[in-house]
Amino acid sequence: MTDTTVQATDRTEAPRQGGTVLDVRGLRKIYNEGKPTAKMAIDDVTFSVDKGEFVCIVGPSGAGKTTLLRCISGLAQPSAGELSFEGKPLTSVPEQLGLVFQDYSRSLYPWFTNAKNVGLPLAARGVPKAERTARISEVLGSVGLAQVEKQYPWQLSGGMQQRVAIARALSYRPDLLLMDEPFASVDAQTRFDLEDLVLRVRSELGITVVLVTHDIDEAIYLADRIVVLSGSPSRVREVVEVPFGGDRDQVVTRSSDEFLELRRHLLDLVMPHAASEG
Numbered sequence: 001m002t003d004t005t006v007q008a009t010d011r012t013e014a015p016r017q018g019g020t021v022l023d024v025r026g027l028r029k030i031y032n033e034g035k036p037t038a039k040m041a042i043d044d045v046t047f048s049v050d051k052g053e054f055v056c057i058v059g060p061s062g063a064g065k066t067t068l069l070r071c072i073s074g075l076a077q078p079s080a081g082e083l084s085f086e087g088k089p090l091t092s093v094p095e096q097l098g099l100v101f102q103d104y105s106r107s108l109y110p111w112f113t114n115a116k117n118v119g120l121p122l123a124a125r126g127v128p129k130a131e132r133t134a135r136i137s138e139v140l141g142s143v144g145l146a147q148v149e150k151q152y153p154w155q156l157s158g159g160m161q162q163r164v165a166i167a168r169a170l171s172y173r174p175d176l177l178l179m180d181e182p183f184a185s186v187d188a189q190t191r192f193d194l195e196d197l198v199l200r201v202r203s204e205l206g207i208t209v210v211l212v213t214h215d216i217d218e219a220i221y222l223a224d225r226i227v228v229l230s231g232s233p234s235r236v237r238e239v240v241e242v243p244f245g246g247d248r249d250q251v252v253t254r255s256s257d258e259f260l261e262l263r264r265h266l267l268d269l270v271m272p273h274a275a276s277e278g
């Protein structure tokens with residue numbers, strides 16, 4: 001593409017200000033390795049994420065986005081390559097990692113109140129009760145749900161339940177928040193609200209975010225950089241810079257020329273005809 005406002009870069013250059021939080025080098029993942037059912041989901045993926053960045057991962061269906069996130073979170077073992085979190089090799093789920101999945105109904109315990117759900121990771125980390133109570137109120141307040149502490153998840157709308165799940169991931173102040181299609185199960189208006197919520201919380205807490213989405217518009221709206229994966233088994237097709245900075249608005253940003261140009265470029269990269277070239 002020719003427009004200079006949209007820069008595609010190979011992210012092997014020096015880290016930016018703030019240092020690298022996550023480094024993924026030559027990652028490969030083969031399921032059922034050595035068996036007749038072996039399936040290579042990820043071939044060779046390299047990228048890094050710097051402190052405070054918002055990085056989205058997009059790619060065609062089945063490209064290996066969830067697999068990549070599972071490897072990054074320490075939930076799945078890579079077959080080859082190196083993963084490091086805050087400069088240390090990543091071999092299990094790091095303490096300073098927050099996780100939010102698409103299916104909030106399965107990630108929240110229906111028999112616990114919302115406050116107790118949010119407090120579970122704090123209890124697991126041995127945070128004293130008084131501090132736990134204060135942090136639960138603070139974090140539920142920051143996602144706009146101060147009034148639901150004593151209620152149960154099933155008494156809330158889908159969007160509110162996902163906010164509880166986000167509050168839980170934020171409760172122990174993670175350095176990195178990993179999100180897998182977190183807004184895919186809510187309606188369009190709620191989706192916009194949750195996107196803005198995550199942008200706000202991210203800027204208030206200075207948190208680093210990696211978010212997997214199949215929605216290209218969402219990736220452009222949220223990200224500082226977008227890692228575009230090829231079709232399965234995945235490689236990095238391109239890393240695309242998003243030039244909007246911290247000033248984003250659902251109507252203004254999404255209708256700007258820069259947005260539409262990025263959209264065209266990304267669609268070109270992830271559409272089936274492009275995937276075979278990767």
Ligand SMILES: Nc1ncnc2c1ncn2[C@@H]1O[C@H](COP(=O)(O)OP(=O)(O)OP(=O)(O)O)[C@@H](O)[C@H]1O
Pocket residue numbers: 031032039040041059060061062063064065066067068214232
């Ligand atoms: N546990 C597993 N065992 C074997 N193969 C798997 C397993 N999990 C995923 N795969 C395969 O790995 C490939 C990548 O799957 P993955 O779910 O990571 O892709 P994705 O990009 O997240 O897909 P989608 O966009 O459709 O959610 C797919 O071919 C899938 O069938």
